[in-house]
Structure formats: C-alpha cells, structure tokens
Amino acid sequence: MAGNHDTIWAALSSAIRDRSKGQGVIAPVPKDVRLDSKVCLVTGASSGLGKAVAVALAARGGRVLLACRPGHTGLAEDISALSGSRQVKLCEVDIADLDSVAALCEQLKNDATRIDIAVLNAGLMPREARKSAQGFELMFAVHFLANRLLAERMIRDGVLAAAGDEAVRSRLIFVSSEAHRSSPPIDFEQFARFTPYGLKDGMKHYSVSKLHLTTYARALARRLGDDFAVHALCPGPVNSNMAREAPWFLKPLVLPIMRGFFLSPEKAAEAVLYLACSEDAGARTGIYLHMMREKAVAPLAEDESNGRHLIERSDALLTNYL
Numbered sequence: 001m002a003g004n005h006d007t008i009w010a011a012l013s014s015a016i017r018d019r020s021k022g023q024g025v026i027a028p029v030p031k032d033v034r035l036d037s038k039v040c041l042v043t044g045a046s047s048g049l050g051k052a053v054a055v056a057l058a059a060r061g062g063r064v065l066l067a068c069r070p071g072h073t074g075l076a077e078d079i080s081a082l083s084g085s086r087q088v089k090l091c092e093v094d095i096a097d098l099d100s101v102a103a104l105c106e107q108l109k110n111d112a113t114r115i116d117i118a119v120l121n122a123g124l125m126p127r128e129a130r131k132s133a134q135g136f137e138l139m140f141a142v143h144f145l146a147n148r149l150l151a152e153r154m155i156r157d158g159v160l161a162a163a164g165d166e167a168v169r170s171r172l173i174f175v176s177s178e179a180h181r182s183s184p185p186i187d188f189e190q191f192a193r194f195t196p197y198g199l200k201d202g203m204k205h206y207s208v209s210k211l212h213l214t215t216y217a218r219a220l221a222r223r224l225g226d227d228f229a230v231h232a233l234c235p236g237p238v239n240s241n242m243a244r245e246a247p248w249f250l251k252p253l254v255l256p257i258m259r260g261f262f263l264s265p266e267k268a269a270e271a272v273l274y275l276a277c278s279e280d281a282g283a284r285t286g287i288y289l290h291m292m293r294e295k296a297v298a299p300l301a302e303d304e305s306n307g308r309h310l311i312e313r314s315d316a317l318l319t320n321y322l
C-alpha cells in the first residue's frame, strides 16, 4: 500500500517502514552483465543516486554522459576514478531551464549521438516555492516538463533509437517517487499555475510533481508501444543530498535519520541498473519498480484520460520547444 507523504515527517517514517520491509523480489543484475559500447545519459549525475548510477554504468563498460548543471568541475574525473573507466563525459545543462534543455538536445542531435540508455534522474525538494527560468514552479519544471522535452526531443531526433532491423531499442528510465501515490489528482483547471508554498506544503507539491512524471511515463510507454523500453521507478529512501534545502533546525534530525535508515546511493542504484541492464527490462516496456519490487503505479497515474490530458495541456507549454 502507498505510504503517506503529505508532510516531510510522514514521508520520512514511510521511507523507514519501506526500508525495513527489505528488498529482494528482484535480484540485482549480476556484475558480469556488461554495457560495452552502450551510450548512457544520466541527468543529475553530480550527486546521490545519479552519481552512483553513473559510476555503476561506467564500471560496466558504458560510455556515460553526465548531464549536470555548470560548476561541477572535476566530476568526470571523479566518476572515472570511482568506476575505473575513462569513457565519461560531462555535458552541461540546467534542467530547470527549457532553453538549456533544448540546447542540450540540439547538441546531441548535431553530434549524431545515439543513446542506448537514458536515466532522467535530476530532482530536488526546494524549501519554498520558486520559479524556473520560464516561470513554472521548479519541481513541475524539473520533474515533469524538462523530462518530457528531453525524452521527446531525443526520440524525434533519433538520439534514442526505436526498435528496428539494425537498432536495439533504447531504454528510457524516469526516476520518480512513491510519493506520487499521495498526490491529489492533477488539477487541470489550474494546470501549471504557480502557487506559492512554504516548508509545510513542500512535500505535497513534490508528490504532485512526481504524479505528473509518473502519469507521463505511463502515457509515453503506451504511446510508443514496443518501439522503446520506457520504465519508471522509485529508488526508495536514499541517503543523498535531497535534504540540502532543509532548514537548519531540521537538519540535526533529518540527516541522522537519512544516514542511519536510508539506502546508500549505491544500493538504491540497483533498481535503476535493473531497468538499464537486465534482459527482462530490455524486452518489455512500462515497468514501474519500487526499489527492487515491481508494482503497479497509482490508479491516477495509470488513468489513460489523465495521461491524455497531461500531454494535451503540456503541449501548449512546450510549443516553442517540441
């Protein structure tokens, strides 16, 4: 059953409960499964889950593009050292800015890059409502709009390959969250409208943004059929930098809980690696994992009419970009 993620405390205790149930339904992909000659893109690879995923993909022989905000000097060298691979490259992008995302897409197209595995992982939990470069609420922009733009431009431009005689179909993996289950339905009347919020309601807006993303992932998987492998997941509670914006008076409580009870980024990365490397996830589409368990997404995210509405309403926001 869904945990309640309405407040930060409810999310933390639900995360601890989930963690204590353990993992184990799906076995991790064996270490000898290699990704030699595969090209992988990981957004938000500078920290936490994304960094662990980038290291693991590189260690298996993948050529890894680190799609990160400017300013992460030395990151490629760091990931090279951790993975023992020199096939790691940094591409700068601000996922909160659609112009920057479009520029990355243009660069990938112009360089004739073919990506076999795209892990769209970048995420955040702001302390209070902030606007993206185009004036959208930041989590709506980063968790949903930018991921939609990135996914659809890469597909349109042939950067992600559809199944074909010669091509092995690409895998597209969205890092979502179980918090999507606690979201109220998407408010299509107020769609994309910026609403100020503070610390108390941050978790609710996080859940809403992840419901947008999970609904989109299901709609895209349905729309693309067997041409691509489109998957989503919640990595479970991860001891990452996600609480970086927590206020000073909460950090002494939250950080020890994260350190003591949450999964290490490397352990949490196993679910992403399953979707990225396993034969099963390469042969199917539309898998949703919560840690290493396959689950159905929340009914609101599965609902086809919600998916259609979400695509239609966000089309209008992306007309200059898609």
Ligand SMILES: NC(=O)c1ccc[n+]([C@@H]2O[C@H](COP(=O)([O-])OP(=O)(O)OC[C@H]3O[C@@H](n4cnc5c(N)ncnc54)[C@H](OP(=O)(O)O)[C@@H]3O)[C@@H](O)[C@H]2O)c1
Pocket: 043, 044, 045, 046, 047, 048, 049, 050, 067, 068, 069, 093, 094, 095, 096, 097, 121, 122, 123, 124, 142, 175, 176, 177, 178, 234, 235, 236, 237, 238, 239, 240, 241, 242, 243
């Ligand atoms: N931690 C958890 O318990 C948990 C649970 C469920 C789901 N998740 C999801 O897992 C994903 C990874 O989060 P994490 O826990 O690993 O947190 P994290 O350590 O804070 O990593 C977040 C990553 O996203 C990047 N990012 C944020 N805004 C960006 C932007 N505008 N442009 C480019 N990159 C941006 C960050 O880059 P900078 O370093 O430049 O800020 C960082 O690399 C997120 O989607 C999160 O929602 C996390």
